[in-house]
Amino acid sequence: MSVTVRIPTQLRELSGGAAEVALVSGSLADVLAALDAAHPGFQGRLFGDDSELRRFVNVFVADEDIRFLDGLATEVADGTTVSIVPAVAGG
Amino acid sequence: MTHVQALRCRECGREYDVAPIFTCEWCFGPLEVAYDYDAIRASISREKIAAGPLSIWRYSDLLPVDRNPAVDLGAGFTPLVRADRLAAELGLGEVWIKNDTTNPTNSFKDRVTAVALSKALEFGFKVAACASTGNLANAVAAHAAHAGLRSFVFVPANLEQGKIVTTAVYGGNVVAIDGNYDDVNRLCAELSGTYPWAFVNVNIRTFYAEGSKTLAYETAEQLGWEAPDHVVVPVASGSLLTKIRKGFDELYKVGLLDDEPHVRVSGAQALGCSPVAAAWLGESDTIKPVKPATIAKSLAIGNPADGYFALDAVRNSTGGFAAVTDDEIVDAIRLLARTEGIFAETAGGVTVATLAKLAAQGVIRKDERVVVYITGHGLKTLDAVVGQVGPTTTISPTIDAFHAAFDPEDLLA
Ligand SMILES: Cc1ncc(COP(=O)(O)O)c(C=O)c1O
Numbered sequence: 001m002s003v004t005v006r007i008p009t010q011l012r013e014l015s016g017g018a019a020e021v022a023l024v025s026g027s028l029a030d031v032l033a034a035l036d037a038a039h040p041g042f043q044g045r046l047f048g049d050d051s052e053l054r055r056f057v058n059v060f061v062a063d064e065d066i067r068f069l070d071g072l073a074t075e076v077a078d079g080t081t082v083s084i085v086p087a088v089a090g091g
Numbered sequence: 092m093t094h095v096q097a098l099r100c101r102e103c104g105r106e107y108d109v110a111p112i113f114t115c116e117w118c119f120g121p122l123e124v125a126y127d128y129d130a131i132r133a134s135i136s137r138e139k140i141a142a143g144p145l146s147i148w149r150y151s152d153l154l155p156v157d158r159n160p161a162v163d164l165g166a167g168f169t170p171l172v173r174a175d176r177l178a179a180e181l182g183l184g185e186v187w188i189k190n191d192t193t194n195p196t197n198s199f200k201d202r203v204t205a206v207a208l209s210k211a212l213e214f215g216f217k218v219a220a221c222a223s224t225g226n227l228a229n230a231v232a233a234h235a236a237h238a239g240l241r242s243f244v245f246v247p248a249n250l251e252q253g254k255i256v257t258t259a260v261y262g263g264n265v266v267a268i269d270g271n272y273d274d275v276n277r278l279c280a281e282l283s284g285t286y287p288w289a290f291v292n293v294n295i296r297t298f299y300a301e302g303s304k305t306l307a308y309e310t311a312e313q314l315g316w317e318a319p320d321h322v323v324v325p326v327a328s329g330s331l332l333t334k335i336r337k338g339f340d341e342l343y344k345v346g347l348l349d350d351e352p353h354v355r356v357s358g359a360q361a362l363g364c365s366p367v368a369a370a371w372l373g374e375s376d377t378i379k380p381v382k383p384a385t386i387a388k389s390l391a392i393g394n395p396a397d398g399y400f401a402l403d404a405v406r407n408s409t410g411g412f413a414a415v416t417d418d419e420i421v422d423a424i425r426l427l428a429r430t431e432g433i434f435a436e437t438a439g440g441v442t443v444a445t446l447a448k449l450a451a452q453g454v455i456r457k458d459e460r461v462v463v464y465i466t467g468h469g470l471k472t473l474d475a476v477v478g479q480v481g482p483t484t485t486i487s488p489t490i491d492a493f494h495a496a497f498d499p500e501d502l503l504a
């Protein structure tokens with residue numbers, strides 16, 4: 001079993017064009033670190049110099065914004081999908 | 092002729108060629124249209140604008156569209172109404188209402204949609220789409236119909252019936268989502284990676300947002316080419332407020348205003364969905380997303396994409412913010428209707444209630460010329476006032492019954 005990370009179009013050049021990447025479960029921080037290990041470059045794109053997620057990067061675990069969960073400490077269980085989505089305007 | 096130079100990231104400044112892209116590939120920051128203001132200054136004039144159409148297209152030198160108007164239902168050039176009775180009621184001096192309820196689909200979203208879909212046609216898109224809290228749905232469905240584009244409009248399933256009907260009537264696809272606006276938004280952001288559609292507030296957002304600047308242009312023109320001292324603007328994603336601020340600054344940059352404007356910009360949110368107001372009131376630099384619970388559904392964005400820019404605009408301009416309750420929203424809708432004859436939707440209630448609150452706090456002052464942006468029509472959210480207002484009395488059709496209900500002496504007074 002593993003977790004699925006959905007990659008936005010802006011970052012697919014890093015994943016060799018793949019829209020989804022399968023990784024092992026763990027905390028969200030672990031999963032994103034594993035993503036960068038598998039496809040180097042994600043770290044610098046998702047995180048600012050302060051090691052926090054950039055403020056226009058939204059991350060969802062099982063469709064819930066991680067700011068309503070435990071942030072980077074959120075557990076990502078086997079079978080769960082993580083989405084990385086840029087912030088978009090309102091309507 | 093467009094004077095666009097490039098698209099520029101608001102966070103890191105990286106530049107991109109004009110294309111249907113909306114975020115910086117490097118930092119995910121939103122892109123903004125960068126103009127050649129010297130070229131605009133050379134081309135634009137008050138006379139040229141005065142001779143233009145009575146719509147947003149009179150300011151086409153300041154819009155990012157090549158062939159305009161490509162999609163035109165007549166958005167813009169709405170009335171600016173002096174509101175002396177409202178001002179007196181709130182202890183204010185000079186107050187004006189920018190009545191944007193009179194747009195083709197009765198909200199300011201016609202402005203942004205006209206720009207977005209004009210650009211979408213230039214890019215060659217065949218399908219228009221959006222995520223919407225209601226008003227944008229109306230505008231996109233109508234403008235897509237007019238332009239002969241297929242449309243997919245995504246809305247939260249709990250939207251007011253009125254807003255669903257006034258979208259579906261245009262014959263496009265209306266997709267109701269079990270979830271709130273932020274869920275709808277996330278789905279659309281992901282769909283936009285799969286389908287080559289013009290999502291007006293996703294991949295076309297950079298151009299879409301520019302349409303809101305026309306509210307500042309019109310205000311200044313209607314005031315005889317002067318900027319107001321203070322504006323009150325409803326905030327959902329924060330784009331409208333940010334762009335109104337930008338609009339006034341641009342007018343000075345291109346020589347249409349003689350004096351550098353110092354417009355104080357205040358933001359209005361409903362307490363049940365006030366992530367930006369909360370950051371301002373709590374003096375925080377972080378905007379925490381919320382789960383919306385308010386009757387002001389058009390403003391119910393819990394995760395505002397342009398919240399940081401709106402917060403900066405309010406801070407830098409020494410404006411203010413208020414978060415108002417649902418009861419205050421309904422009272423304010425009735426106050427505006429009673430004093431000025433203008434029927435606003437719940438977003439307008441939020442804005443007028445904020446005007447009242449900031450006036451009471453002394454943030455908005457009596458010596459200021461204030462412009463209040465009323466961005467959507469009351470017929471869109473009738474539920475908010477149903478039960479609050481109705482017939483003064485119900486009687487049988489006789490003179491006696493009428494006189495029983497109303498004192499004749501009082502009637503002749
Ligand atoms: C009537 C009305 N006013 C104001 C707004 C706020 O716009 P923004 O998302 O640009 O802050 C909206 C947004 O949907 C709206 O429908």
Ligand SMILES: [Zn+2]
Binds near residue numbers: 100104115119
């Ligand atoms: Zn950037």
